Amino acid sequence: MRSPVRIGALVPLTRPGWAEAGHHLLAGLESAVSEVNDAGGIAGRPLELVVRDTAADPQRAAAAVDELAGLGVAAVAGEYHSVVARAAATRADAVGLPFLCSSAVLDALTEQPTEWVARLSPPQSRGWQVYADFLLGAGHTRIAVATQPSVYWASGTRVLRNCLAPHDGTVIELDMSALTPTAVCDALVDHRATALLLLVGHPEPAVPIVRSVRRDQRLAEIMIGAPAGQPEFAEWATLLGDDGAGIPFLRYLPERLGPLGARVERALRERLAEAPSFVAFEGYDTVAVLADVLRSHGPDRRRIAESWPRVAVEGTRGQIQFTRTPGISVWQWAGPPIQVVDRDPAEPGRFRILHTG
Template sequence: MNGTPPVRMGAFAPLSSPGWAGAGQQLLAGMELGVRHANDSGGVGGREIELLVRDTAADPRRAARAVDELAAAGVVALAGEYHSVVARAVATRADARRVPYLCSSSVLDVLTEQPSDWVARLSPPQSRGWRVYADHLREAGHRRIAVATQDSAYWAAGTRILRDCLAPHGGDVTEVDMGTHSVASACDALAAAGVTALLLLAGHPEPALPLVSAVRGDPRLGHLLLGAPAGQPELEGWEGRPGAGIPFLRYLPEQLGPLGVRVGKELRERLRSAPSFVAFEGYDSIAVLTEALRAHGADRARVAASWPSLAVDGTRGPIRFSRTPGSTVWQWADAPVQVADRDPSAPDRFRVLRSGR
């Protein structure tokens, strides 16, 4: 715009294997649309926003190196990431480099070991969302559940949250380690465990999708409710029968407002499919950073200092940041939480089973 240099933002998303590229593409589509809208409305003080995108491939070390690279390239702020352990690496490095980072779509409660004024987050903490999910299971009559899990700080934290929520009501959690079990032996373990629900705390597409197929084809396990609190059934690869009837967490309100409806329509055209909550998180990340830059200038320290004073109309509701109990970063405390599933009679249609905040 007017020959002035652009304002640079860094963006992180898993766009290649072993990252979940489908989620990364949704996230990036939202961020790119947010930049386009910001530039169409004047950019930042007449300067265009330029998005410098880095593929994390779900690798924390690669992401940390990218923070250094983007800091050296002069970005004024960072946004994005889907995988929680990668977002933690980005947050830790961004804090060390004094570059403001808005985490879009990752939920590990502890993003930085020490309190940071440089990091804020849109997605709700895992402990809040997964408690809503545990309440849904309990009220549906599920006390004895199994989790098919892999070695990850994210899955381990989720298992602890479920145990803590179910134990006071007489519930228990049986772990089936997919690092040691084959799909067939996992089915044997589930049949012997006497559980009524199986939660998929494991990677996509392997071993989660083969396990879904095996459980549904095993007559011993026909009574099991399949669940996926990490949100897999909303995303690519779970369309149709694979994701049908599997409750999952997503971060959308019951009804989108006018901005959300308009953005959702444009995202659908861009993605050529229905946008997930991850795409809306991407868009809202850019909307928040654009407002911070317009109000406080393209200065890293002033952007970071602005978190508690920002008030932004996002696609999913008004966004404000505060220090919530147990969090080391600035948090959108009112991010919406839903338990939803794909309607088995029409798998392209989603049903909202529970809403919470």
Template sequence: MSAMVTRVHPPQRDGTARADGTSVKIGALVPLTRPGWAEAGRHLLAGLELAVDEVNDAGGIGGSPLELVVRDTAADPRRAAAAVDELARLGVAALAGEYHSVVARTAAARADTLGLPFLCSSAVLDALTEQPTRWVARLAAAQSHGWRIYADFLLGAGHSRIALAAQPSVYWSSGTRILRDHLTARGATVVELDPSAQAESDMSAQAAATAVCDALVGHRATALLLLVGHPEPAVSIVRSVRHDQRLAGVMIGAPAGQPEFAGWTEALGADGTGVPFLRYLPERLGPLGARVGTALRERLGQAPSFVAFEGYDTVTVLAEALRVHGADRAAVAASWPHVAVEGTRGKIRFSRAPGIGVWQWAWPPVQVVDRDPAEPARFRILHTG
């Protein structure tokens, strides 16, 4: 069963609520338990909830409270599909959220079949749907956009021999293809390593990490990119590379953003610094972003990740669509090309991007950053796109 969480606070304005007292419901898909990335899910939910509270403090949707009905996907596509069906039966006007791309793809397909608007917050897989759909929109940058920016960063930093430690999955395979095509077209050499296949006799994370180190030496790679799960095998690979004297000059990168979250630093300490990753924030937040960032920090008890801002922006967009077009699902979906909302990271508008079947914000700000070895809580901006 999916975990059930409902968030609703009554609007503050008097005399404007619906006569029957019903709320306007948004269904939220969030990974809150393992094997999902629960830390990312917690940040996503904090952003969603903060925005709902602020909408209701300002009077709700036409005087009716906005209600967030949360379901834990736990990174399980089947669980997500069941949650979409359940939320549709509960009468939600739209769906929001999800962090994991493979889960979001399943949710998007089901939402398209049911005729349920879905604003995807964080998942980046280009092929979020197999065919173009009018029901789904996305805030996060498509993987091909962000990861090409990351590849340009590598080339600009002088890396021409690059190794990819990639686990089998649709998401990692897509990332591998994007990086390989972009880098090799510009003269770089790319070698692909499968950590799960590196140690034939001993399949422990440490044995696989040691075998990755040996392969890096053999290929004379100057950069290793982690296209693998966290904490394992990512943590074991980073530790092994950092403590292998043969690889002292090798840069470790994580384009999927694993070092964004505090759990990375807790697991790796100083070994986890200086690992460039993609982050979807502007160089400087504007007044709205700064205010929301302060509120998110108070809720989370730590610095908010870009995922928390994505959650806040998701509800901001849906609330505007609901205010203008009402809670009719078809009307909400029809509003995607007309959205023009000030979000925490800039003006949000949706369009049809080439090769992408959903309505897409093209594009959120993109940075390549790392954690400063001298101050791990501080992020250094290395490249913007």
């Protein structure tokens, strides 16, 4: 057998990483690799994933990029957590290793523009603007955000504030390093907020906050939202049951999957033994792009990086092409679909599309 073409895969598989998201991402990556190899691989060479668990640790991710570069991978793929992806992207840029980011949205993945990094997921400024449009359309202008110290949460808060300000909207920050879930309820009443957004980790403290708000009769009319997507995964429904329904979040899927998406959805469902999240589709599309590049340009790292602007690949969620976007330092897929959805209170296993962007 000819030697494999190797791709490094960065995924959070253990705590404090969001392991459920990591497993969905990995399932998508592995499913696409299996299809590539069933179809003859890359010019007769098998495609092989070299997986590293980032556990939501930026330093661990940067070290993994160095290790993978030394192992001779053609490119690195994956990552879910934005702060971790930023560390990986910065290191990949420094060592000259192509990195296709699957699922992280932080606008500034690198401090300076780079030729080495491309991204499939939409930048936070675009996705969270869609979410802000949804809030305004639903009549919410007094928004409270339960937040924790993080570049990602701070960036999201800034996007929301900038989008709401022209409409006389207010964003009230509730620091969860200083407040209990019960104190959050009191603050929501005091500030007359009509919506509470969970800009916090999952399951802690997101789940206790939801339980506390749902049980406070003073807050029966308040909307809880989770733009970062916590309710997408089965663990959310398992932990919260009916309390976890009716909480709108961002999801990067089209309203209806095309033939490729539908076929991949079936394969992912079988691999995961549950409905695949949008993160699993991001993983599949990542390998679909890299396999196409490798077939056309071979495993040379510089040629891979130079090919980003010429990519034209049919993914599970639409045609993937990379462009330069103002304010974004990496090659960016400008067209990923964006939805605001929630779990249907009448049937929490079903998702309702509330808004598209």
